Amino acid sequence: METLALYVPRLLEKKENFAPGHRACSGCGEALAVRMVMKALGKNVIVVMATGCMEIISTQLPYTSWEVPWIHTLFENTAAVASGVVAGREALTRKGKASSRTKVVAMAGDGATADIGVQALSGALERGHDFTYICFDNEAYMNTGIQRSSATPFGAATTTQPVGKISMGQNTWKKDMPAIAVAHNIPYVATASPSYPFDLMNKVKKARDIEGPAYLHILSVCPTGWRTPSDLSVRIGRLAVETGVFPLYEVENGKYTLNIDPPQLRSVEDYLKLQGRFKHLTPEMIKEIQEKVEAKYAELVEKVLFYDGF
Amino acid sequence: MSKLTEIRWHGRGGQGAVTSAEVMGLSAIEEGKFAQAFPSFGPERRGAPVLAFNRISDSEHIRMRSAVTQPDIVVVLDPGLLGIIDVTRGLKEGGVLIINSSKSLLDIKSEFEGPWTLAVVDATAIAMEVLKIPIVNTAMLGAMVKVTGVVKLESLAEPLGERFGKLAEKNIAACRRAYDEVSIAAQGAVSQRPEKTFGEVTWPSWQELLPGGVVTDAGNARSYRTGDWRSDRPIWDHDRCIKCGVCMLFCPEGCVEQNEQGYFEANYYYCKGCGICARECWTQAITMVEEAKA
Structure with a gap:
């Protein structure tokens, strides 16, 4: 486990920029992730947020949980709106009316990132706007009732890929969104998990301080959609890392670093068996998942070692 | 009819x-x-x-x-x-x-x-x-x-x-x-409706809203109570607490606060009773107690 360096209060920013009173499910891993991200970002940011769980639970008129300027966007244009806000900020900076240090941060779910908003995101990354894009990945469209997205992992039961005679849950593998971001040759890409809070907050700070586009992919456990008890959210997030299902790594200007590298990966079964969405899996399917996870992990380790050679 | x-x-x-x-x-x-x-x-x-x-x-x-x-x-x-x-x-x-x-x-x-x-x-x-x-x-x-x-x-x-x-x-x-x-109970013994007052929210009318639904009062969700969603509440055992603050770190509501003695407590106005703090506490100082019995 990450060294939490006892006595969190001394290390943690006390101010909550994501105010309580939001209406997330109890035990929501995504609300926890947003809270940590906002602690790390500080107040000098403009948040652009796509439609999704986080938006509707935090901004129900006439209330808002946000302590910073915040703008609503649709699924498909989060990165485009963020680009526009960056351009506006730059124009105002030229006129001396704004600070170029104000960071623009786009936040979206996995559906808004990997499915609907991917073209706008690709465009914004390629044009090289100075913004940070954070994807909160809860592995399905949880807001509308657990429909599969392209980030849903293989075998997971969703309401549109249910389990029965014909279907055994999601029949495709999870889209590798961080790799897509890396392919744009941007300065910073990282994966993070709220179960490793200081790792997450350091990455957010790094992304914020980099000039140019940065992409963060955060795994957010969803007790409602993953069919897990609400008190296990942090533990399941940790298991995702310990089993290699969701490795924590960062890519700085193409150089890979593995942030949490357990000496021995745990069996994926430890991760899968806690979740109701995987309870129908046969031993063969679990074996298939295990092999795929190991292969992906080996691929990642190879990249890390390759860059270590320089 | x-x-x-x-x-x-x-x-x-x-x-x-x-x-x-x-x-x-x-x-x-x-x-x-x-x-x-x-x-x-x-x-x-x-x-x-x-x-x-x-x-x-x-x-x-x-x-x-x-x-x-x-x-x-x-x-x-x-x-x-x-x-x-x-x-x-x-x-x-x-x-x-x-x-x-x-x-x-x-x-x-x-x-x-x-x-x-x-x-x-x-x-x-x-x-x-x-x-x-x-x-x-x-x-x-x-x-x-x-x-x-x-x-x-x-x-x-x-x-x-x-x-x-x-x-x-x-x-x-x-x-x-x-x-x-x-x-x-036998019906009709009382003809009076019970008088009860609830802290109901008064909603702004559409004329009072800003164009585009802009909210200018940052973080005003703090006045919204989510604590009544809770069925279990976390209780801290101060003899076991080492004041590490992991509970504060992992609270999705951000409602765990440190008091003057350095111990932690949940703000029950917001706490939804998810139980993450009790699960993550290293010394098992936190137990979830059924709300009705707390």
């Missing part, structure tokens, strides 16, 4: 109020009646108060599609809602109010007696005994059928069987037990 019965269910997200309404509607259709069943809730999540409605007509199509505002029957699935929502709002004179509570009819009577029939059943106890989980919707169906006779008890069996599959038998058993155990 056929008889139209309107029913309102009060529950919390995930408790099965919506399922109750569905099963009730299907049972009525089973008997050759006309029925509607539909829920009403905002974007709130698991644990937040929700409403579900039924309209049941003996012999005519139901053309009305709006929410039920003047119900003949009100069913309250969660005793915790009694203090935060006016469950009797709009309840017709001569109607029926059925409450799930471990309190006796006498205790409930002092608070909720009015110009209607009042009934109480300890559906949570029944559910815990029969189903081993505190999901009370099927038990409340049994109690409601006994008190109101809107449909026959037998008519519930098929929709329940269809809905619950393998678990149907147990749910039907819970239903029957509640049918037998519900206690009913």
Whole structure:
């Protein structure tokens, strides 16, 4: 486990920029992730947020949980709106009316990132706007009732890929969104998990301080959609890392670093068996998942070692 | 003119109020009646108060599609809602109010007696005994059928069987037990409606809203109470606490605060009782205690 360096209060920013009173499910891993991200970002940011769980639970008129300027966007244009806000900020900076240090941060779910908003995101990354894009990945469209997205992992039961005679849950593998971001040759890409809070907050700070586009992919456990008890959210997030299902790594200007590298990966079964969405899996399917996870992990380790050679 | 019965269910997200309404509607259709069943809730999540409605007509199509505002029957699935929502709002004179509570009819009577029939059943106890989980919707169906006779008890069996599959038998058993155990007060003893005031939110009118729905008061969600979603609350044992603050770190609400002595405590105005703090506490200093017993 990450060294939490006892006595969190001394290390943690006390101010909550994501105010309580939001209406997330109890035990929501995504609300926890947003809270940590906002602690790390500080107040000098403009948040652009796509439609999704986080938006509707935090901004129900006439209330808002946000302590910073915040703008609503649709699924498909989060990165485009963020680009526009960056351009506006730059124009105002030229006129001396704004600070170029104000960071623009786009936040979206996995559906808004990997499915609907991917073209706008690709465009914004390629044009090289100075913004940070954070994807909160809860592995399905949880807001509308657990429909599969392209980030849903293989075998997971969703309401549109249910389990029965014909279907055994999601029949495709999870889209590798961080790799897509890396392919744009941007300065910073990282994966993070709220179960490793200081790792997450350091990455957010790094992304914020980099000039140019940065992409963060955060795994957010969803007790409602993953069919897990609400008190296990942090533990399941940790298991995702310990089993290699969701490795924590960062890519700085193409150089890979593995942030949490357990000496021995745990069996994926430890991760899968806690979740109701995987309870129908046969031993063969679990074996298939295990092999795929190991292969992906080996691929990642190879990249890390390759860059270590320089 | 056929008889139209309107029913309102009060529950919390995930408790099965919506399922109750569905099963009730299907049972009525089973008997050759006309029925509607539909829920009403905002974007709130698991644990937040929700409403579900039924309209049941003996012999005519139901053309009305709006929410039920003047119900003949009100069913309250969660005793915790009694203090935060006016469950009797709009309840017709001569109607029926059925409450799930471990309190006796006498205790409930002092608070909720009015110009209607009042009934109480300890559906949570029944559910815990029969189903081993505190999901009370099927038990409340049994109690409601006994008190109101809107449909026959037998008519519930098929929709329940269809809905619950393998678990149907147990749910039907819970239903029957509640049918037998519900206690009913004689109707009409009091003609006065109970006077209750709730801290209800006053919503701005559309003229008062800024264009684009802009909210200028940053972080004003702090005034919104989410603490009443909670069914268990975390309690800190100061003898075991090492003041590390992991509970504060992992709270999705950000509602764990450090007090002057350096110990941590949850702000129960926001705490939803998810239990992450108790699960993550290294020294197991935090236990989750059932709200009713805290």
